[in-house]
Amino acid sequence: xxxxxxxxxxxxxxxxxxxxxxxxxxxxxxxxxxxxxxxxxxxxxxxxxxxxxxxxxxxxxxxxxxxxxxxxxxxxxxxxxxxxxxxxxxxxxxxxxxxxxxxxxxxxx
Amino acid sequence: xxxxxxxxxxxxxxxxxxxxxxxxxxxxxxxxxxxxxxxxxxxxxxxxxxxxxxxxxxxxxxxxxxxxxxxxxxxxxxxxxxxxxxxxxxxxxxxxxxxxxxxxxxxxxxxxxxxxxxxxxxxxxx
Numbered sequence: 001x002x003x004x005x006x007x008x009x010x011x012x013x014x015x016x017x018x019x020x021x022x023x024x025x026x027x028x029x030x031x032x033x034x035x036x037x038x039x040x041x042x043x044x045x046x047x048x049x050x051x052x053x054x055x056x057x058x059x060x061x062x063x064x065x066x067x068x069x070x071x072x073x074x075x076x077x078x079x080x081x082x083x084x085x086x087x088x089x090x091x092x093x094x095x096x097x098x099x100x101x102x103x104x105x106x107x108x109x
Numbered sequence: 110x111x112x113x114x115x116x117x118x119x120x121x122x123x124x125x126x127x128x129x130x131x132x133x134x135x136x137x138x139x140x141x142x143x144x145x146x147x148x149x150x151x152x153x154x155x156x157x158x159x160x161x162x163x164x165x166x167x168x169x170x171x172x173x174x175x176x177x178x179x180x181x182x183x184x185x186x187x188x189x190x191x192x193x194x195x196x197x198x199x200x201x202x203x204x205x206x207x208x209x210x211x212x213x214x215x216x217x218x219x220x221x222x223x224x225x226x227x228x229x230x231x232x233x234x235x
Binding site for chain 1: 146148155156157158161169170171172205209212214215217218219220221222223225226227228
């Protein structure tokens with residue numbers, strides 16, 4: 001099955017911009033979705049498809065793609081954006097299987 | 110507003126079967142637009158997809174768990190369930206249920222889990 005690789009941790013100064021990447025062969029076939037998870041909470045969808053935000057997600061969150069890499073950008077990071085972020089996509093096979101990325105811990109300084 | 114709620118035992122003995130149910134409210138599980146999934150997260154670790162099921166009963170599983178996992182759906186109760194057999198300590202995790210949707214943009218498909226339950230911790234221990 002496919003794998004999705006993320007950097008384990010990144011840090012960003014308050015109000016600055018941070019980009020989180022997710023790399024995998026399946027991203028050449030399928031868009032990724034991105035999830036924010038705060039301690040003790042369930043993951044929450046923040047970006048899906050080409051660059052879509054669910055209702056209630058601030059517009060400082062955006063998504064982009066290049067080749068086999070999907071990126072989540074937080075423009076003007078806020079303290080409440082400190083969390084773990086996971087990407088997800090369908091496996092590159094045709095078996096209706098899904099895979100999550102390894103996760104990135106974002107620290108807002 | 111759609112809500113999902115996991116229920117089931119919080120403690121399972123090694124070699125026994127883990128059984129959880131997800132109850133869906135605020136929407137119908139019998140929608141062809143969505144499938145319904147289970148995801149788990151061992152303590153301090155990342156997310157792992159377990160499997161998905163459509164209301165028709167078609168199901169798909171993580172190859173690493175195949176042979177031990179079964180997901181079923183009960184449309185009359187608006188519920189779907191997870192069974193994981195022969196559990197070990199490695200199956201200790203928070204188990205989440207979620208709704209999976211999909212859409213197409215410029216000929217490419219995106220899948221997403223847009224609604225999640227709060228999660229339930231299942232500990233495997235004697």
